[in-house]
Amino acid sequence: MERERRRRCEPVPVPYHRGGNRLHDKCAxxxxxxxxxxxxxxxxxxxFDALQLATRTLWEVKTDNFDTYPEALREFVIRxxxxxxxxxxxxARACGFDFRVGVRSKxxxxxxxxxxxTFDGLIVVMDWC
Incomplete structure (x- = not known):
């Protein structure tokens, strides 16, 4: 059982981004x-969109133009x-990784x-994006 968990939790690089969105890929x-x-x-x-191996942190990136959305759409997107x-x-946590989410706006x-x-402190505004 431990061997299976270790295999499942070992990070495997994927040589491409799945989504095909250039802005998203650039930010990641x-x-x-x-x-x-x-x-x-x-x-x-x-x-996952990225891994910082030195700190064992997995990342997901969200590149929505959130600030331009009407209120109803914002609520739907957040949900x-x-x-x-x-x-x-x-x-991520089940495998002992920290987790962060990159977004484009405050x-x-x-x-x-x-x-x-519970996401307080896990969301990062990507000023590099």
Whole structure:
């Protein structure tokens, strides 16, 4: 059982980004100290956008133009993203990794943290993006 967990939790570099969105890929590749720029990293059944191996931190990147969305769309986006981010955070933590989410604006960061305070401190405004 421990051997299976170790295998599942070993980071496997993926030599490309799955999504095919150039802005998203650029932001993911510029995460400071990213161990595998140019691709995703597969851990615990999920492709994450980046890994900082030195700090054992897995990243997901959100490049929405959140600030331009009407209020109803903002609420929908936050609800949808948090449902997925909770799963991704749990997958990362189950393998002993920290988890961070990169967003493009302070408003997006604040909306995620306000909707789910357990993400406080896990959201990072990507000033490199």
């Amino acid at each position: 590749d510029r995460i400071p100290n990213s161990s595998f720029p140019g691709g995703d990293v597969f851990v615990n059944g999920k492709n 949808d993203q948090l449902a997925k981010l909770r799963i991704e955070r749990d997958l 408003a997006h960061e604040e909306a995620l943290e306000e909707a789910d305070p």
